[in-house]
Amino acid sequence: MRVLLTTYGSRGDVQPMAALAVALRELGVRVRVCAPSDEEFARLLAGVGVEFVPAAEPVRAVVTGAAPMTPEALPQRAAALTAAQYEAVVAAAEGCDAVVATGLVPAVAAARSVAEKLGVPFRYVAYFPTMLPSPHHRPHALPGRPLPPDETDNRVLWDLTRESFDLLYGPGVNAHRTSIGQPVVDDTLRHVFTDRPLLAADPVLGPWPTGPTKPKEPPYPSDAGAGPAVVQTGAWILPDERPLPAEVSAFLDAGEPPVYVGFGSMPMRESADVARVAVEAVRAQGRRVLVGRGWADLALIDDQDDCLAVGDVNHQALFPRVAAVVHHGGAGTTTTVARAGAPQVVVPQIVDQPYWAARVAELGIGAAHDGPTPTFDSLSAVLDIALSPGTRERAATVAATIRTDGATIAARLLLDTVARKDAGNRPAPSPHSHPRSEPMP
Incomplete structure (x- = not known):
């Protein structure tokens, strides 16, 4: 079995993927990690013996550049990143049986398009609970799209965030999907986060919120109270054996x-x-x-x-x-x-x-x-x-309460899902994006 792990983000995005790669390898899986072409990420992955496929431009140059990106430039930049990341991921994913992605939204959308092209399971992972819709927490404001300060209903705020995803990321994602012969999506947030994302956060430090609100049936997230069916694995921790200088x-x-x-x-x-x-x-x-x-x-x-x-x-x-x-x-x-x-x-x-x-x-x-x-x-x-x-x-x-087995839990879950997919237990197509591959159950 071969799995592709992909991200476009900082070290905080890449290092947990390296941890999952090591856990998968210990279970006999061949793994590649597609990540920004920064030298430090190449060294990180080489240090644990994981195959590295560089993607897009180095992210450190983008983050530390003299001129931060303006909100007005975000849709164009998102479209360019979607296309660039797709080209890198589609080459890296050749022969893979599953794709796991995190990082910037356009990069995740590109990875999901690759999974659809290959007809293999796709999984999105978040590293903190408030990235994912829930009636129990507010979303994060997106560039140029501030949330109304007097609105306290988290369902309303998540619906506004869904609209912002469609405005900022939807045009670029759908233009690229059209260019490669894939159907457009009408709910960018759901398409990227999927209906069953992984949450790679420690359950004591970052628990998935629960409360008296009873989850409702899809469609999601037109009523954000429905939320995704989140699977919390624990944080993906990469053991570091390096001596201190x-x-x-x-x-x-x-x-x-x-x-x-x-x-x-x-x-x-x-x-x-x-x-x-x-x-x-x-x-x-x-x-x-x-x-x-x-x-x-x-x-x-x-x-x-x-x-x-x-x-x-x-x-x-x-x-x-x-x-x-x-x-x-x-x-x-x-x-x-x-x-x-x-x-x-x-x-x-x-x-x-x-x-x-x-x-x-x-x-x-x-x-x-x-x-x-x-x-x-x-x-x-x-x-x-x-x-x-x-x-x-x-x-x-x-x-003493922090778990260290999150990456192993996620790796076993991934293997189990691929095995069930191979046995013919494929999830039903999404009514929103109609992809050829769906998020893993």
């Missing part, structure tokens, strides 16, 4: 545990002095500092020996040895910190990060910064919470 180990051994500050794939455009603010706030707590360079290219602010700048290091080995972690709130980083039992301060920037910030605060394992731009005073206030003994005790308690 000698200079990092020496720094850790030279004094009390430091505070790690890093914002991963976030360029931090609105916080030009974030390194200075963070270092000064941590020093005011009497702590040393590890500065993670990340895509924001953070640097030391002076030559004092209480700070060290680090690049791509093994967070699974590092975070158990720090006093706290200040980060952007990506799903992967939040999970890694929680699993390490380290208190965390989340400075959320975009999309899912406010959700993870809120969950960290609700669980008592850290603090949520109010907004994306920290000041000395605002960061000091949340550091006070994170560095308190009670927070560390709570973080250690929650760490």
Whole structure:
């Protein structure tokens, strides 16, 4: 059996796919991962022995470019990405028995078109609950499409989001589908998210919401209360066996545990002095500092020996040895910190990060910064919470509950679905998109 895993996104999108690839390989499956052509992703996948197929342009150049994309340019950009990703994925998927996709909406739509072309099962995966429709949470506003601030009915908000998907992504997706001889879709959100998506999030950190609302029958999502039939597997965690660099180990051994500050794939455009603010706030707590360079290219602010700048290091080995972690709130980083039992301060920037910030605060394992731009005073206030003994005790308690088998659960589910498809148990065609292949049951 051969499976294609595909995404167009940052490391937070690619690394869980690498974890699933390793889990599938352990079950005897041949796997390819189609991801952005960034060198760091090629190294990541080579490091675990997974075949890498580069797709489209490097995503880091897009994220950190001098001129962020305007909302007006999004539909055209989405159309171009759909076409480019399709070409990469259709070549990578040759001979595959299933396609699993995540990342930017146009890239997922392209992957589903490839699955239809091949007549194989398709699965969409989300890494956080609020990506998927539910009456129990609000959607995320899309570029140029703000949600009405006075609307509190989540069903209404999800219907508005469905309209925004059709306006922003629908034209490009349908133009491409027409060009390759596939029928147009009349519900872009449902087409991309499918009726039975996977949720690769830890059930303690990011539980799928439930409540008194009784799910209704499709069509979906004309009434967003129906929602998709979400299958939560747990987070897909890639074991990291790399030793810490000698200079990092020496720094850790030279004094009390430091505070790690890093914002991963976030360029931090609105916080030009974030390194200075963070270092000064941590020093005011009497702590040393590890500065993670990340895509924001953070640097030391002076030559004092209480700070060290680090690049791509093994967070699974590092975070158990720090006093706290200040980060952007990506799903992967939040999970890694929680699993390490380290208190965390989340400075959320975009999309899912406010959700993870809120969950960290609700669980008592850290603090949520109010907004994306920290000041000395605002960061000091949340550091006070994170560095308190009670927070560390709570973080250690929650760490013991974090599951590590999510990728294995997903891999077994995928194999079972493909086996049932081969036995002739194919799901019925969608009344909305009429594809030749449907999301896996």
